[in-house]
Amino acid sequence: MAKIGVFICHCGENIGAKVDCSRLAEALGEHPGVAVSVEYKYFCSDPGQESVKKAIRDNNLTGVVVAACSPRMHEATFRKACAEAGLNPYQCEIANIREQCSWVHTDKDMATEKAMDITRSMVEKVKRNNNLQPIEVPVTRRALVIGGGIAGIQAALDIANAGQEVVLVEREPSLGGHMAQLSETFPTLDCSQCIMTPRMVEAAQHPNIRLLTYAEIESVDGYIGNFKVKVRMKSRCVDMNSCTGCGDCITKCPLKKIPSEFDCGLGKRTAIYTPFAQSVPNKPVIDKANCIYFKNGKCKICTKSCQFNSINFEMQDEFIELEIGAIVVATGFQVQNNAQYGEYGYGKYPDVINGLQFERLASASGPTAGKILRPSDGKEPQTVVFIQCAGSRDPSKGVRYCSKICCMYTAKHAMLYAHKVHDGKTHIFYMDIRAAGKGYDEFSRRAIEEDEASYVRGRVSKVWQENGKLMVRGVDTLLGKPVEIAADMVVLATTMIPQPDAKEFAKTIGIGYDEYGFYNEAHLKLRPVESSTAGIFLAGACQSPKDIPDSVAQASASASKVLALFSKDKLEREPVIAINNEATCAGCWGCVLACPYNAIEKKDILDRSGRLIKRVAFVNPGLCQGCGTCVTFCRSNSIDLAGFTEKQIFAEVMGL
Amino acid sequence: MITQEQYRTRVKELLSSGTVKMVIGYKPGSTPDRRRPLFIRTAEEANRLVLDSACITNLSGYLVTEGLLSDEKKVAIFLRPEGIRSINILAAESQLNADQIIILGFDSTGSVVKTLDGTHAGDFSELLGSIKQNSPVKPSEVLFEQVEQMTPAERFAFWQEEFSRCIKCYACRQACPMCYCRRCIVDSNQPQWVNTSSHTLGNFEWNIVRAFHLAGRCVECGNCGRACPVNIPLRLINRRMAQEVIEAFDHFPGLNQTQEPVLASFKKDDSETFIL
Amino acid sequence: MSEPFEPKIVAFVCTYCTYAGADLAGTSRLKYAPNVRTIRLPCTGRISPMFILKALQKGADGVLVSGCHPGDCHFTHGNYHARRRWMVFRSLLDFIGIPPERVKYSWISAAEGVKFAELINSVTEDIRKLGPFDQYKELIEETEAEATH
Secondary structure (H helix, E strand, C coil): CCCEEEEEECCCHHHHCCCCHHHHHHHHHCCCCEEEEEEECCCCCHHHHHHHHHHHHHHCCCEEEEEECCHHHHHHHHHHHHHHCCCCHHHEEEEECHHHHHCCCCCHHHHHHHHHHHHHHHHHHHHCCCCCCCEEEECCCEEEEECCCHHHHHHHHHHHHCCCEEEEECCCCCCCCCHHHCCEECCCCEEHHHHHHHHHHHHHHCCCEEEECCEEEEEEEEECCEEEEEEEECCCCECCCCCCCCCHHHHHCCCCCEECCCCCCCCEECCEECCCCCCCCCCCEECCCCCHHHHHCCCCHHHHHCCCCCECCCCCCEEEEEEECEEEECCCEEECCHHHCHHHCECCECCEEEHHHHHHHHCCCCCCCCCCCCCCCCCCCCEEEEEEEECCCCCCCCCCCCCCCHHHHHHHHHHHHHHHCCCCEEEEEECCCCCCCCCHHHHHHHHHHCCCCEEEECCEEEEEEECCEEEEEEEECCCCEEEEEEECEEEEEECEEECCCHHHHHHHHCCCECCCCCECEEECCCEEEEECCCCEEECHHHCCCCCHHHHHHHHHHHHHHHHHHCCCCEEEECCCCEEECCCCCCCCCHHHHHCCCCCEEEEEEECCCCCEEEEEEEECCCCCCCCCHHHHHCCCCCEEECCCCHHHHHHHHHCC | CHHHHHHHHHHHHHHHCCCCCEEEEEEECCCCCCEEEEEECCHHHHHHCCCCCCCCCCHHHHHHCCCCCCCCCCEEEEECHHHHHHHHHHHHCCCCCHHHEEEEEEEEECCEEEECCCCCHHHHHHHHHHHHHHCCCCCCCHHHHHHHHCCHHHHHHHHHHHHCCCCCCCHHHHHCCCCCCCCCHHHCCCCCCCCCCCCHHHHHHHHHHHHHHHCCCCCCCCHHHHHCCCCCCHHHHHHHHHHHHHHHHCCCCCCCCCCCCHHHCCCCCCCCCCEC | CCCCCCCCEEEEEECCCHHHHHHHHHHCCCCCCCCEEEEEECCHHHCCHHHHHHHHHCCCCEEEEEECCCCCCCCCCHHHHHHHHHHHHHHHHHHHCCCHHHEEEEECCCCCHHHHHHHHHHHHHHHHHHCCCHHHHHHHHHHHHHHCC
């Protein structure tokens, strides 16, 4: 039998002045199942709470309704008091008769009537409440960081420096990501490699970081605190233990004209190679797609050159299984291929290049050793046209979003060019200059004022070749006139877009993504570094276009989230989660589709001989956040939500 | 009758070659215009099959009979386009593996029966796509138009009259290929969402819930209406729901097996003109 | 002289937005009609059409369903699912003869205390004008009468 205690709080005059609390207590006292119905001036005060506890003990109450202020104020207070009196805290509910009754109504009779309905309805709910226990999830204190660019390295170092284990996985042969490709960085013009490479070395040598390069995530199972991750170690054909990185094999490789990915096709590399001189680890891999041996079974010249017998053409991919507690996704971006804009001539004219290619030209370690030279003839360009928003903010052919970094890097390019080619001339076609950030506007002003970049507000309609020049036709919208510039080189401020496999990868690890393939945060404003999957965090440009300071900040934020998770042995969670009745579940998987958290899995029900009887939904308590969307979807009423069960809501409505 | 002979021959081949373990088709019914389902396992029984324009029942619901497909053997079944759409929905909702279903597709205009080309549900996607294109957004039925034209109070009275006859026999549910739940919500009494005694309030609730659970899943095969012993025009409600999901979400149920259920998915720019 | 008709209205709201908005109306001491009884749920995604039917069975003359604005859902997209569900359910009720004016839907954020108060007033006023839902009450009476047999 239910024995419910009803505690009606006057809240001084706040409730007492508008709700006849004595009448309310009397009416509730007569309600079936109510054992105690009392009023008091301030139940949230110490003596008030004590009286609730005493009433629970004296009457062996099975449930408590406190008619008082909003549950958002004191639900936790009274649940704690109940627990102290030996009652399961989830047997306590709040009837909100202050914010949603006494404070908003003027007629005392009607307010009292309403308070009665609200409290009665809550009594009916509490009668159906179940004892709930907080969910405890064990936590494996080992983080996985996916992506070895600046964001991934920062996150890994922060976590490792706090004393926790990290596995850092990079799919390329070397750490570094895009930042290693850059020449100088805005707004300080410090050399990118000078600040990046020490970070790479630090990450590789850190005792708490296990670095896996040339490796890809094969699968992720499990949930927060308890992920099982399978990593594919792609075969390098070079034994990492014995190789000293002397580079003899690279010099001997007869194939020397493979376009270098690191140099964006402006430089060349061999088939056995390291992506760049400061690669970490600085040990080569064999590019199987190009290697002569893999093509026709002959060559192996590199094997002969290796004094340590490190090269093994028979090497196979290997798999590593990891137990992981939290994951930071820092998989970065790619630059859009501008060939889809026929009017700019990218891919058709060699001297129309993208922003990243310009970085390589300007980089001291790049294919031209830092000289700005035209790819076509190696001559120094005297006039350079930069086209901003090449693909971004273009709903018709490109992407709708602003790529965020292009205004700044174009200003930087103009400055680098002016510093290297003193009598050169730059023209920048732009839509708007977006230079929000510390020191950013000052930086872009410097490009204009000190380095004499000529900004033209307008779009370019066509680029064509004429008499050895690239003719750029556009419009100056401020003057309202068409302009035509004869340029030696055109640089497109290319949009950052998600990695080509971003959507597939999101499915592999179980996180959400937007229409482009950028990864979704749990809440754009309040949970910007968490994915919608508990225990998986985001860092860097895989979430949205970002510059280096933003990527680093987000990486550190993710790291602090990981560390907070690792600060306890067990994770405690509110037990408001969905539970499925496997006997009635029809396995239609509507709930699986509807769940915003990928918390519902398909579970096989087997008979004693292991034969599949049926497949049903299983709610993972580690992932469920308790929204109840699945419950409403379930036609057979098989899934229910603890704390807000169908029985409870039904009783609440029928109690009105 | 040519079609019937073609299909009998096809069924004999399927059964004698062991390609399928069973064929679900039609046999004569109790009156000349009625057909009953026929389940045969041997080629000899194939001559009992009837195929004519009176074969209107959507047989697909029999496929989800507990255990029928669990041995992974194939079953052939006679289906009109609506039935093929049912197969797609059942496959999309993981109730069956469409590879196990050999479809003997047919359709009829007047008394002429024609065959539909294809073996598996996926083979009919072009046909189904064209049905979606040609399906009239506005129905032609007079009664539907009349109900639409009524004031809400008149509509309420209309349905009150119709539902007052409902005896909660659940024949509509049993006849529906989409009502495959192991436990129907109406059979759940903790809590008892739907009143089970057959007064009109409970009948309203039952019919609203039934229609809502089928919204975006119903192919308007008409099984429920034909099964109703008191002739409640359930097709009208089904039509209204079908119209709603195609107009609001461009959703035509059963186009293919990868279609997401319309009410378990969403678009961020779904219409919300009715929300204050 | 008969007393003015006081409609009974049941509101189903999500705890993160509309319930918080209603609390804000209270802390701002706004005044609104006392006809609404609110049932708090974690998310609009949890609000089942069955709730609406049961509210009507309990004699509600009107029902209000409210949650977070699109994009604001605490659970990222419970409200998007709810929106589709309501779109379909609304037309179903309409077709059965339960006027859409009696079942209203709204987005109210945690900051929109004023909107909450105004909405409750306007919904109450609208339903007062429509009068009691006599047709449904007839069905309820029939049910209750049979139960006493």
